[in-house]
Amino acid sequence: xxxxxxxxxxxxxxxxxxxxxxxxxxxxxxxxxxxxxxxxxxxxxxxxxxxxxxxxxxxxxxxxxxxxxxxxxxxxxxxxxxxxxxxxxxxxxxxxxxxxxxxxxxxxxxxxxxxxxxx
Amino acid sequence: xxxxxxxxxxxxxxxxxxxxxxxxxxxxxxxxxxxxxxxxxxxxxxxxxxxxxxxxxxxxxxxxxxxxxxxxxxxxxxxxxxxxxxxxxxxxxxxxxxxxxxxxxxxxxxxxxxxxxxxxxxxxxxxxxxxxxxxxxxxxxxxxxxxxxxxxxxxxxxxxxxxxxxxxxxxxxxxxxxxxxxxxxxxxxxxxxxxxxxxxxxxxxxxxxxxxxxxxxxxxxxxxxxxxxxxxxxxxxxxxxxxxxxxxxxxxxxxxxxxxxxxxxxxxxxxxxxxxxxxxxxxxxxxxxxxxxxxxxxxxxxxxxxxxxxxxxxxxxxxxxxxxxxxxxxxxxxxxxxxxxxxxxxxxxxxxxxxxxxxxxxxxxxxxxxxxxxxxxxxxxxxxxxxxxxxxxxxxxxxxxxxxxxxxxxxxxxxxxxxxxxxxxxxxxxxxxxxxxxxxxxxxxxxxxxxxxxxxxxxxxxxxxxxxxxxxxxxxxxxxxxxxxxxxxxxxxxxxxxxxxxxxxxxxxxxxxxxxxxxxxxxxxxxxxxxxxxxxxxxxxxxxxxxxxxxxxxxxxxxxxxxxxxxxxxxxxxxxxxxxxx
Ligand SMILES: Cc1cc2nc3c(=O)[nH]c(=O)nc-3n(C[C@H](O)[C@H](O)[C@H](O)COP(=O)(O)O)c2cc1C
Ligand code: FES
Numbered sequence: 115x116x117x118x119x120x121x122x123x124x125x126x127x128x129x130x131x132x133x134x135x136x137x138x139x140x141x142x143x144x145x146x147x148x149x150x151x152x153x154x155x156x157x158x159x160x161x162x163x164x165x166x167x168x169x170x171x172x173x174x175x176x177x178x179x180x181x182x183x184x185x186x187x188x189x190x191x192x193x194x195x196x197x198x199x200x201x202x203x204x205x206x207x208x209x210x211x212x213x214x215x216x217x218x219x220x221x222x223x224x225x226x227x228x229x230x231x232x233x
Numbered sequence: 234x235x236x237x238x239x240x241x242x243x244x245x246x247x248x249x250x251x252x253x254x255x256x257x258x259x260x261x262x263x264x265x266x267x268x269x270x271x272x273x274x275x276x277x278x279x280x281x282x283x284x285x286x287x288x289x290x291x292x293x294x295x296x297x298x299x300x301x302x303x304x305x306x307x308x309x310x311x312x313x314x315x316x317x318x319x320x321x322x323x324x325x326x327x328x329x330x331x332x333x334x335x336x337x338x339x340x341x342x343x344x345x346x347x348x349x350x351x352x353x354x355x356x357x358x359x360x361x362x363x364x365x366x367x368x369x370x371x372x373x374x375x376x377x378x379x380x381x382x383x384x385x386x387x388x389x390x391x392x393x394x395x396x397x398x399x400x401x402x403x404x405x406x407x408x409x410x411x412x413x414x415x416x417x418x419x420x421x422x423x424x425x426x427x428x429x430x431x432x433x434x435x436x437x438x439x440x441x442x443x444x445x446x447x448x449x450x451x452x453x454x455x456x457x458x459x460x461x462x463x464x465x466x467x468x469x470x471x472x473x474x475x476x477x478x479x480x481x482x483x484x485x486x487x488x489x490x491x492x493x494x495x496x497x498x499x500x501x502x503x504x505x506x507x508x509x510x511x512x513x514x515x516x517x518x519x520x521x522x523x524x525x526x527x528x529x530x531x532x533x534x535x536x537x538x539x540x541x542x543x544x545x546x547x548x549x550x551x552x553x554x555x556x557x558x559x560x561x562x563x564x565x566x567x568x569x570x571x572x573x574x575x576x577x578x579x580x581x582x583x584x585x586x587x588x589x590x591x592x593x594x595x596x597x598x599x600x601x602x603x604x605x606x607x608x609x610x611x612x613x614x615x616x617x618x619x620x621x622x623x624x625x626x627x628x629x630x631x632x633x634x635x636x637x638x639x640x641x642x643x644x645x646x647x648x649x650x651x652x653x654x655x656x657x658x659x660x661x662x663x664x665x666x667x668x669x670x671x672x673x674x675x676x677x678x679x680x681x682x683x684x685x686x687x688x689x690x691x692x693x694x695x696x697x698x699x700x701x702x703x704x705x706x707x708x709x710x711x712x713x714x715x716x717x718x719x720x721x722x723x724x725x726x727x728x729x730x731x732x733x734x735x736x737x738x739x740x741x742x743x744x745x746x747x748x749x750x751x752x753x754x755x756x757x758x759x760x761x762x763x764x765x766x767x768x769x770x771x772x773x774x775x776x777x778x779x780x781x782x783x784x785x786x787x788x789x790x791x792x793x794x795x796x797x798x799x800x801x802x803x804x805x806x807x808x809x810x811x812x813x814x815x
Contacts, residue, residue, distance in 0.1 A: 117476030120483050123353060123362045131344065131354040141342060143428040144421075144460050145582075175429020177342030178333075180582035182281070185342075194240065194294050199280060219240065224279035227242060227294065 133189065136169040136214060141185040143176040149183035150202065157206045158186075162214075169214055182225045188213050199225035239316060240294040244279040246287045246301065248579065248606055254278055257289055257305065264308050265316070274316055284327065285579070285601040300325040332599050334561060336569050337545045338585045341429030346464050349471040352432040358477055360551035361436055364443060365485045368551075370400060373444040377547070379555025381567035386412055386503075386540030387618065387644050388720070389566075389633040392547075395537055398527040399445040402535035407447040410512070410531065410538040411438050413454040413461070414496045414503035417616030418667060420647035422571040423541035425583055427454070427461035430545070431468035435491065437544030439478065440551060442489045445537050450489065453508055455496040466493060500617075500671035504719050505530075505538045507673070518673045519719035540645070542571055562588035566632035570643065576613075576650035577604045586631075593627040596650055607652040611735070615644030617664045617671075618724035620731025621657070640731035642724070656753035657736040658743055661729045662690045668725035679722025682713040686729060695756040698744045703733065752814060755799050759815055760792050762803075766811035773803035773812065 140146070140155045158171045169190075177185055182199030186206070189195050190213060198209060200223060208220045243261060245254040258278055265271055284290050287301035293315050300311060303325055314320040335341075344351035352358070364373055377393035384390045399407060411434060415423040427434060438450045452469075454462050469491050472478040480488045494512050496502045502517040509531050511517035530536025546568060550558045559567045566588040572595065575581045579601035586595060592612050596602070603609050611621040620641035622629070629635050633643050651660070669683040686709050692698045710726030717723045733740060742748050749757040762773070762782075767789060774782045774790060781796035782803065792803070804812045 117474075118358075118483065120362045120366055123358055123483075126350070126353045127356050127359050129354060131351060139342075143346075143425055144458075145425070147460070173345050173347065174343060175341040175346045176425040176583065178338060178425075178583035178585070179580065181580045182582075187342075218275050219242075219277040221278045222280060224242065224277065225281045226283065227279070227292065 136190045137172055138169055138209070139172045139174045139187040141176055141183060142173040145176055145180040146183045146185065151184035153203060154184045154186065154201050154206045157203045158210065161207055161210050165210060165215070167210060167214055179225060185225070190214055190217065192217055193219065195228040196224055197226035198223045239274040241274055241276050241316070242279045242282060242292040242294070243276065244282045244290045246284045246290050260305050261308055264312055268312060268317070270312070270316060285597065287327070290327070299327045301327040332590065332594055333585055334569050334587050335585055336549050337426060337542050337571050338583065339549065340433060341425060344430065346429050346431055347467055349432060349468065349475060352430070356552055357432055357548070358436055360548035361439055361477065362483060363551055364440060365483050365487060370444045370446060373440065373551065374400065376551060376555045380550040380558040382543065382546055382550060382558065383566065383633065384540055385542035385570065385645065387642070389643060392539065392543055395527060396441065396444045399535045399537040402528050404535040406534045407445055408531045408534055408536040409438055409441045409445060409447045409450040410508070410536060411450065411452045411541060411544055412503060412505070412508060412538055413452060413541045414508060415455060415645065416500035416503045417645050417647045419575050419649055420573050420616060420645050422573050422583060422646045424458050424461050426541055426545050427458070428464055431465045432472070433545045433548055434541050435468055435472055437547035438491060439489050440547050441537055441539060441544065443487060448489055450491045451494050451512055452491060453494045453496055453512060455498060457498055462493065462495065469493070501673045501719070501721055504721060506719070508538065509536065518675045521718060563630060563632045565634055570631070570646060572646045572648040574600050574648050574650070577607065577652040578650040579604055588632045589630040591628050591630055592622060595648070600650070603650070603652060610651045610653050610655060613649040613651065613660065614647065615642035616647045617667045618642055618720065618727055619644045620727045621660065621735065623735040640727070640734055642727070654751050656749050656751035657732045657739045658690060658694050658749070659753045661732045662687070662694060664728035665690060665725060668721060672721065676718035676722060678713045678716040679718065679725065682709045683722070683725050685709055686726065690729070693740060693743050694754040696743070696747045700741070700744055702744070703737070703740060706733065758799050759794060760797060760799065760803060761813050762790055762792060763811045763813050764789055766809050768809050768811070772806050772808070776802050776806045778802060
């Protein structure tokens with residue numbers, strides 16, 4: 115990567131975080147990894163590919179809700195942002211099939227719902 | 234797209250009983266169907282909606298209305314008012330300001346910690362740019378003074394003063410160090426910050442270096458945190474590539490380098506003078522202060538040493554201004570504190586709260602209350618240098634001074650919630666035992682005093698203590714506090730002192746009645762067979778490792794107390810709950 119100038123920093127900050135499109139973030143810090151986030155992450159990647167879903171699977175750090183790891187945040191057009199907790203392989207697939215494809219939320223694993231951002 | 238569909242979330246805010254919630258869900262779904270609304274809404278069961286102890290909760294999106302204490306009989310009214318219509322059912326409405334504020338954890342769980350671009354997109358390195366294009370070091374220190382930020386590593390020393398003294402000290406070279414040794418049992422705030430947002434700590438360290446006039450910084454990370462080390466390494470590499478570290482940062486004449494040093498897992502190496510010795514390649518033992526590191530630190534040069542969380546606050550303060558930061562918190566303790574909430578609490582995890590919040594709010598409103606709804610006994614803060622705070626002090630606002638008044642300390646942020654099954658003597662033994670293990674052995678008060686106190690505690694837990702032991706404990710504690718070389722020894726007795734202060738009765742029960750009310754101290758337990766419940770199946774007889782259970786099927790079975798080693802095996806294996814444990 116090239117060296118940044120002060121101007122570059124200003125323009126990157128002005129552009130903000132690219133949260134466009136549908137995405138899924140998996141908490142991949144020690145607490146998440148210990149609870150199985152690694153497997154959830156690779157399941158999401160593989161299964162999304164299999165189903166030709168256009169969704170970015172991303173990593174992030176610990177949100178703080180360690181009791182409910184692995185945590186997965188889902189951003190999908192038309193739905194509020196949802197944090198799912200205690201996600202295993204099975205739930206990960208449900209998230210892709212229900213939340214991303216069918217646009218309905220998955221029962222029994224919701225730990226936080228963020229009020230909808232205006233896209 | 235089905236964007237106009239309303240989403241209705243249902244949650245049980247008591248200790249989650251999925252069955253009850255399922256019934257509630259079914260009734261709700263039926264009534265929606267009866268009213269012909271099934272195409273207009275989708276109904277979802279949530280596990281947690283951040284509200285606790287308020288019965289069933291219903292949240293309706295996109296408006297975000299929340300109802301609590303909802304009974305089956307209220308469902309109709311809610312559907313009519315807020316699903317069909319645009320109104321609300323006033324009497325069930327719930328509203329509350331969020332209790333957590335995210336400054337230190339602002340990016341944790343938001344950005345990809347391995348991407349410098351995402352950090353910058355969230356205003357990262359904006360503070361570095363700001364100081365390099367128009368704030369002199371004195372200006373930076375002034376901003377820190379306005380913020381009132383105090384060290385988050387334990388002692389709570391004002392960060393601006395530490396920086397000012399280091400800046401004013403004479404020396405051809407100066408150093409800054411980030412203390413990421415985090416050795417308190419149960420604490421992992423710093424690990425999460427390093428793993429979730431490493432650049433914020435790096436940026437804080439660069440700013441500290443600029444403020445005090447240092448050209449070199451070290452990150453001292455404990456080797457047991459491999460993922461943190463990996464992410465910090467990667468982040469440092471990225472910062473070099475982008476010209477945010479190294480020579481002529483952002484095209485100015487400020488140059489700064491960072492290197493990582495790994496701590497080998499000794500608790501005492503988190504103490505600043507021991508940490509410095511460790512970086513110098515010497516044995517990690519503390520030395521007397523003064524001189525303080527700000528005068529003579531690493532390689533005898535002026536050195537500012539700050540904790541991870543302290544540094545993660547710095548970019549925020551520079552970007553947003555010290556005044557804004559100082560709006561949060563109490564008079565003498567500004568900003569937020571991250572705690573690692575663990576123990577007998579429903580939601581263990583990291584919480585970031587404004588200073589001045591009460592322990593009760595942390596445990597019940599954020600932590601979701603006690604596991605199994607058992608009564609709370611006490612909260613331990615400050616780890617092995619801290620103390621326990623009893624239940625009648627839970628409404629005290631949390632800040633440096635208040636916790637100290639209560640005989641504990643803020644510490645680095647471990648917070649362990651206890652219920653009646655936790656024995657006070659056992660807890661004191663655990664923390665003191667930790668300090669005895671970790672004592673560097675250099676000074677006698679800590680090395681010998683700690684060992685003697687632990688012996689006394691062991692005696693009490695085994696039923697061979699006497700009431701004079703309590704005075705002895707107090708006397709030795711005082712000697713350790715006054716005469717130990719470093720804060721490890723000076724504070725090692727705190728857990729014993731604070732438990733004695735609030736729970737002396739429980740110590741006395743161990744000594745006088747030879748009873749441990751929490752059934753934790755093994756030696757004080759007696760096992761016996763409840764004859765009415767005993768089915769004479771002989772399972773306990775077969776399992777007892779010392780053949781202490783005698784008798785036969787006709788006369789019944791009895792435990793010979795003189796042979797019993799109190800292993801608890803009979804209690805575990807009995808299918809009929811016929812073994813009594815007292
Ligand atoms: C035994 C002992 C262990 C310590 N462990 C740590 C630690 O793990 N992390 C930390 O930041 N400070 C620790 N400290 C406190 C440091 O000595 C020092 O006060 C702190 O790093 C200063 O940073 P601050 O002003 O930002 O809080 C420890 C102190 C003692 C006596
Ligand atoms: S280790 Fe510091 S006083 Fe004992």
